Amino acid sequence: MADDSKSTTLLSADNSFGKLPDHLLIEIFIRVPISEWAQISCVKKQWANLFREECLWHAALVRRFPLAGQTKRWPGPIPRGLSKRRYAALYVSKHIFSLDGEMDEIVGHTYLFLKEQLEISNMPPPSGILHGTIIDQFISCGKSRNRAHELASQIWLAVIDNLEENEQTFLLLKRLALEGDVFLPYPYTRSYKVQWRVFEKLFTDFRDCFNHVDYYDVLACAKHRFQPIPSAWLGY
Template sequence: MTEDVDSVALVNHIFGKLPDHLLIEIFIRVPISDWVQLSCVNKHWANIFGGECLWQSALIRAWPLAGRGKRWPGPIPRGLSRRRYAAFYVSQHIFASDGEIDEIIGHTYLFLKEQLELSSAPPASGVLHGTIIDQFIACGKSRNKAHELASQIWLAVIDNMEENEHTFFLLKQLVQEPDVFLPYPYSRSYKVQWRVFEKLFTDYRDCFDKGDYYDILMCAKHKFQHLPSSWLGY
């Protein structure tokens, strides 16, 4: 305990008189994995990490071209620098291929993940899918590309959701939604629908009671012609 107090006192002594712009230049060169710990050192540092200047500097340092603002149409908000940093980070570390980073992909991923995980009563999947499609089309993607990217985002979000009771009930809600005919590209892909059932019958198999299990199994039989043997049998 004494060592921790001494360390904090030393930090305050060394960095306490530095102006904010120098602190920001130091912080953005520290690995992002340490930022949460740094923001807890004192209230002043917490305010810096909560402010716009640090995230704007970090965004431009990590992705220099991000400073070239483009028109941002569509229903999904772009947000300030902290949100944009998160979107670029997601785009690079989850979706980047051949070195290409597309900010809008990160924003749609964050949007869908938050709608599904943080909302107690998320909108219907068709509404969420339509919002994503409209965003891509508004940003200049073709209908085919919008459908392809939306499917990739759905799959990534499903695969990265926390394994907890909320996710179990959410996945059940998704597979039990009534079928509504929507024209292409507003219809969710076969692959996305399959992945939701696959998660339920593998990762959450032990969470079912018999009634729920057979209800979900009947939904799967209605949607798919052939089911894996691993899905069958309670």
């Protein structure tokens, strides 16, 4: 009897909560930790729809990043997008790069752009094109060539480190490692640190994925670019 009474009370509370208008639900949801949003959106179709709409994300953006509304639109090839995209970009900037200032959001957008190009595309553009797009974005926003190259390198390293360890990532890293060297003027040249990280992940995290031919092809490229190479990379 007690269990039935408790169930009835919970059901009644749920029904009452479900009758709240959307604007009040939004004010409640944006105060809940973002880690719980996916679970909340699965409770009801109405709530799932709220998380797809611009109103909730705009409210969350203003609450979490009050200065975001003052950010001017920027030139360049990477668009800013709507509130959900902007929220994700600012979240990335804060939690992955810990950067402050006007460039925060652009760094986050650039990270999302590169990660999506590498993960979602069946055949991503060559790394030189992606790197050039990132450099153009930062230069068009007033960054110096040195700063643009530095930021682009940080973004590449962060994306590579946050790729899932699966066959798709192995094939992607192998393709990046085997890309031919193309002469490009600074700052469009690929970072030495980024190239090293690609080979390092292949020979450590994905070593068991190699077949005999692939291993020696990638090893030959590594020896061509780096001298000396770590002994840990040797031995199939």
